[in-house]
Amino acid sequence: SQQGEEDPQALSIQEGENATMNCSYKTSINNLQWYRQNSGRGLVHLILIRSNEREKHSGRLRVTLDTSKKSSSLLITASRAADTASYFCAQGDSGTYKYIFGTGTRLKVLA
Amino acid sequence: KAGVTQTPRYLIKTRGQQVTLSCSPISGHRSVSWYQQTPGQGLQFLFEYFSETQRNKGNFPGRFSGRQFSNSRSEMNVSTLELGDSALYLCASSYESGGGDEKLFFGSGTQLSVL
Numbered sequence A: 001s002q003q004g005e006e007d008p009q010a011l012s013i014q015e016g017e018n019a020t021m022n023c024s025y026k027t028s029i030n031n032l033q034w035y036r037q038n039s040g041r042g043l044v045h046l047i048l049i050r051s052n053e054r055e056k057h058s059g060r061l062r063v064t065l066d067t068s069k070k071s072s073s074l075l076i077t078a079s080r081a082a083d084t085a086s087y088f089c090a091q092g093d094s095g096t097y098k099y100i101f102g103t104g105t106r107l108k109v110l111a
Numbered sequence B: 001k002a003g004v005t006q007t008p009r010y011l012i013k014t015r016g017q018q019v020t021l022s023c024s025p026i027s028g029h030r031s032v033s034w035y036q037q038t039p040g041q042g043l044q045f046l047f048e049y050f051s052e053t054q055r056n057k058g059n060f061p062g063r064f065s066g067r068q069f070s071n072s073r074s075e076m077n078v079s080t081l082e083l084g085d086s087a088l089y090l091c092a093s094s095y096e097s098g099g100g101d102e103k104l105f106f107g108s109g110t111q112l113s114v115l
Helices: none
Strands: A005-007 A010-014 A019-024 A031-037 A043-050 A055-058 A061-066 A071-076 A085-093 A098-101 A105-110 B005-007 B010-013 B019-024 B031-038 B042-050 B053-057 B064-068 B074-078 B087-094 B110-114
Touching: A005 A085, A010 A019, A019 A105, A031 A061, A031 A071, A043 A055, A043 A061, A043 A071, A071 A085, A098 B031, A098 B042, B005 B087, B010 B019, B019 B087, B019 B110, B031 B074, B042 B064, B042 B074, B053 B064
Parallel strands: A010 A105, B010 B110
Antiparallel strands: A005 A019, A019 A071, A031 A043, A031 A085, A055 A061, A061 A071, A085 A098, A085 A105, B005 B019, B019 B074, B031 B042, B031 B087, B042 B053, B064 B074, B087 B110
């Protein structure tokens, strides 16, 4: 399977703490994207990082990419209860018109 | 700008029946993708359409089919339903690519339960 893997599978932290989740993928990429999914709903795009970038920021989000290790990490700083959701990485493949999603990390932020 | 609309939101069917799910993409988006999400398998790619043409299909049996209309709206159909088809079916649209460097916009999904 080409599906990426994320760890941890689940993460529980206190409000105000930072949350880090990691994604490993198997094939070469053009870009890697991160999405958030609130329970039972659709996914929302968070950030895209291209293969020639090493780090990207968006508000409280920081994404890093290490193509040599085929891995990426998403850091959410100063977490809030509203950040409680599942987070997925996704690798895009323009040649096949599909995205391969990771297994997801369930984040719970306790107030 | 209206988001991606999926109908119905919930469906309950019995084994052997067939079902049709509908997706209206964001206005101007021509690529529509479908994904199946289950707790055990995560998000699995079903198919992608662009300008009424299927450009790719995932590893699903022929019971799963889809189409796209000239207004970019898309439908997917599952025939002869099995218990294992119970899942959240997600539709996503993008301007062109469906798998390149565009972000996907997802609908809220259709939760299908097969009894």
